[in-house]
Amino acid sequence: MEVKCAYLSSQVEHLALGLMLLVCTPYLYAGDYIWSLPAWMPVPTVPADNPISKEKVTLGQRLFYDANLSGPGYMSCSTCHMPEHSFSEQRPVSVGVTGQFHSRNAMAIVNVAYMKTLTWANPNEVRLEDQAKVPIFGTHPIEMDTKGQEGKVILFLQRDPIYPDLFYKAFPNQNPLISFDTITKAIASFERTLISYQSPYDDYKYNHNDSAMSEEAKQGEALFMSDRVGCSACHSGVHFSDATQAPVFHNTGLYNLDGQGAYPEGNQGLYEHTGNALDRGRFRTPTLRNIAKTAPYMHDGSIATLEEVIEHYAAGGRAAQQGEASPLLDDKLHRFVLTDDEKQQLIAFLTSLTDTTFIDNPHFTTPFR
Structure with a gap:
């Protein structure tokens, strides 16, 4: 991945280099996506099969907060990963959509894009795209309880007045357009942007x-x-x-x-x-x-x-x-x-x-x- 510096204002590009360094905030980008990060914070690694884009991030944000991804339709990723708690939760352990108590506390996913493993103890969970499937389809324990109700979720997204256009913009060459592959890729793209660096x-x-x-x-x-x-x-x-x-x-x-x-x-x-x-x-x-x-x-x-x-x-x-x-x-x-x-x-x-x-x-x- 090639990383370059870009600047927000086209007028600034014509200033002397020294002035640019004084008045401009450098932005890092890979492909078409601009990372608004300071020089000391590296750009996250992005998998080759899911290049990040603004459109994927926008879609992923919406999916992350949408309870319609769960089987019963009233639990989202954000139910346990709450933004006001740095995408963690206040309960000691998570509770699934069926009321089943889990054994683990929901880990904060702030800066998760930089982690070599993604959960408390599983060394095999290393891709956000794959990890996103665990709460959606997992049965031990049940989290979002979507397994067996996949068709219902896909049908909702297809009939929604907003989602089809968002999926097309994010995955213009994907067939099928709306699938759990594109759903989890969009969520993973959003999660990679959850970077804290301004404390x-x-x-x-x-x-x-x-x-x-x-x-x-x-x-x-x-x-x-x-x-x-x-x-x-x-x-x-x-x-x-x-x-x-x-x-x-x-x-x-x-x-x-x-x-x-x-x-x-x-x-x-x-x-x-x-x-x-x-x-x-x-x-x-x-x-x-x-x-x-x-x-x-x-x-x-x-x-x-x-x-x-x-x-x-x-x-x-x-x-x-x-x-x-x-x-x-x-x-x-x-x-x-x-x-x-x-x-x-x-x-x-x-x-x-x-x-x-x-x-x-x-x-x-x-x-x-």
Whole structure:
């Protein structure tokens, strides 16, 4: 993929190069799609069989929020991935359209385009186009309950007064035009645009605006990055997750049910896909962008607040807090002690990762108004 710089105003193109660098915001584009990203944020990788376009993103946004994609017609992607919570949810675990409780909390999909794997623990879920089919067609557990009702969904889209034109603009050479292949490709295109990069921390670090963060938050950043606390050992890089560099998973010592590191049955992380006992309790590192908006925390939503999350890690895992540390605790984690003031500093830093411009962006919220 070729990446070039373009500029919004044609008049600016005739200015001297030095003036352009001063007054223009560079935009990155691949093909016909313009990515409005700063220089320090790389353009996401896009699969060759689903090149991104403005038309696909527009269609995908509408589909993401449309409950008619579900079998019964009253659950959408946004039911669990809510924009006001950085595309996560407030419930500890998700609830499917039939009322079935899941074992996992809906992971925030902010900056998901950069992740090497896409769910809490499945190393095989690596394409957004494929992952989108899981909630639509999955039966263990049931989420949107569309399996067996595909014809109903396609017929609705074909008869809708708006969708046929949107599909034609997004997939002009596709036959059939409206299918679950084009549906999931459009949703994946929209999800790739969900990129947060305008938090107070970003303004402070990348725009060198010293007043963007409080002194308390700056002290929290120093703690976060320190070897003493060690948060950045896993929550690293511009996305605050090592899962953007490789498909990695960690055991944070949340459970130790049998003294050998066991997690609850049916919710044992990577182990369920590899069968390797050493993988019990290993889950993907989530991004910390907008983390103050995504409570409750952990893969099962079992920790309610950031204060409790810090206490969990300080103890070397909640299992250690409750009696016996997990022998499978990741080597990158270790106990530490913080004063009450330091805990508040760390929380102030984590809160500085909240990007309200992203959360309120009308291009990311529902088009049904």
